[in-house]
Amino acid sequence: MTHPTAHTASSLRDDCFVISRYPCALIDVWRPDTCTALTLRPVLPQDEPLVGSFFASLQPATRYRRFHATVGTLSAERLMQMTRVDYTRHLALVVTTRQASVETVIADARYVVDGSDSSGEFAIVVADRWHGMGIGQRVMQALVAAAADQGLNGLWGDVHESNSPMLALMKRSGFRISTGMAGQGFVRVERSMCPALDPALPLRPPPAARLGRLWALLRPAAPVPGAGLRQVGER
Numbered sequence: 526m527t528h529p530t531a532h533t534a535s536s537l538r539d540d541c542f543v544i545s546r547y548p549c550a551l552i553d554v555w556r557p558d559t560c561t562a563l564t565l566r567p568v569l570p571q572d573e574p575l576v577g578s579f580f581a582s583l584q585p586a587t588r589y590r591r592f593h594a595t596v597g598t599l600s601a602e603r604l605m606q607m608t609r610v611d612y613t614r615h616l617a618l619v620v621t622t623r624q625a626s627v628e629t630v631i632a633d634a635r636y637v638v639d640g641s642d643s644s645g646e647f648a649i650v651v652a653d654r655w656h657g658m659g660i661g662q663r664v665m666q667a668l669v670a671a672a673a674d675q676g677l678n679g680l681w682g683d684v685h686e687s688n689s690p691m692l693a694l695m696k697r698s699g700f701r702i703s704t705g706m707a708g709q710g711f712v713r714v715e716r717s718m719c720p721a722l723d724p725a726l727p728l729r730p731p732p733a734a735r736l737g738r739l740w741a742l743l744r745p746a747a748p749v750p751g752a753g754l755r756q757v758g759e760r
């Protein structure tokens with residue numbers, strides 16, 4: 526499968542989209558207390574409407590924390606980019622629940638390999654009514670394990686300093702939190718895949734260069750607030 530950066534949205538829609546290697550090993554099913562079974566799995570192209578409904582269902586404040594910007598409905602192009610991933614440079618995991626055979630997405634976590642080619646920027650969001658049930662931690666564990674399997678040296682992200690649930694989750698998931706790197710009220714969270722080397726994550730290009738590459742991967746065609754890992758320049 527060709528990397529998503531090589532496609533425009535229209536070519537993605539027109540071409541026969543072939544998944545060369547669906548990472549089945551990442552599928553996980555568990556049953557939290559007082560709840561039906563939850564499934565964690567890599568996203569599929571046919572999840573586009575489910576992922577769209579998920580993001581549409583989030584509280585505005587939750588969407589803001591996820592995208593670092595005010596974001597409305599995600600465009601079809603953005604949803605396509607978020608669900609047609611290559612599982613190597615862009616891995617997206619969803620958690621779903623099923624009631625009366627209707628599947629619903631309740632969490633989304635993903636990373637995109639950055640300009641260093643050895644670490645990835647990640648983002649995560651859990652549906653509001655499912656917060657505090659350990660889903661975030663479970664998904665982060667899976668994302669970290671998948672990144673390590675993929676040979677990445679580290680994962681990193683920027684979190685608003687007021688986002689205490691996320692910072693608590695980061696601490697519990699073994700991420701280091703450093704101030705001064707992300708700037709503008711944000712802190713940098715990062716985790717090495719090689720604890721012995723920590724904190725020697727590889728040097729990365731400056732933020733503008735990294736974000737430029739990431740933005741190029743996930744930017745919408747129209748100036749519609751969208752669904753990359755963040756909205757660059759709007760925070």
Ligand SMILES: CC(C)(COP(=O)(O)OP(=O)(O)OC[C@H]1O[C@@H](n2cnc3c(N)ncnc32)[C@H](O)[C@@H]1OP(=O)(O)O)[C@@H](O)C(=O)NCCC(=O)NCCS
Nearest residue numbers: 590648649650651656657658659660661662690691693697
């Ligand atoms: C951050 C987030 C992913 C956590 O998901 P979650 O499934 O609730 O996390 P867990 O249930 O695994 O709990 C992890 C920690 O968060 C704490 N927590 C969860 N919800 C909380 C809340 N509403 N207020 C305070 N703490 C909360 C838990 O108590 C736990 O803390 P601990 O590690 O000190 O015990 C979720 O709150 C979310 O989707 N936030 C909006 C999106 C976002 O902020 N993304 C980060 C930027 S990419």
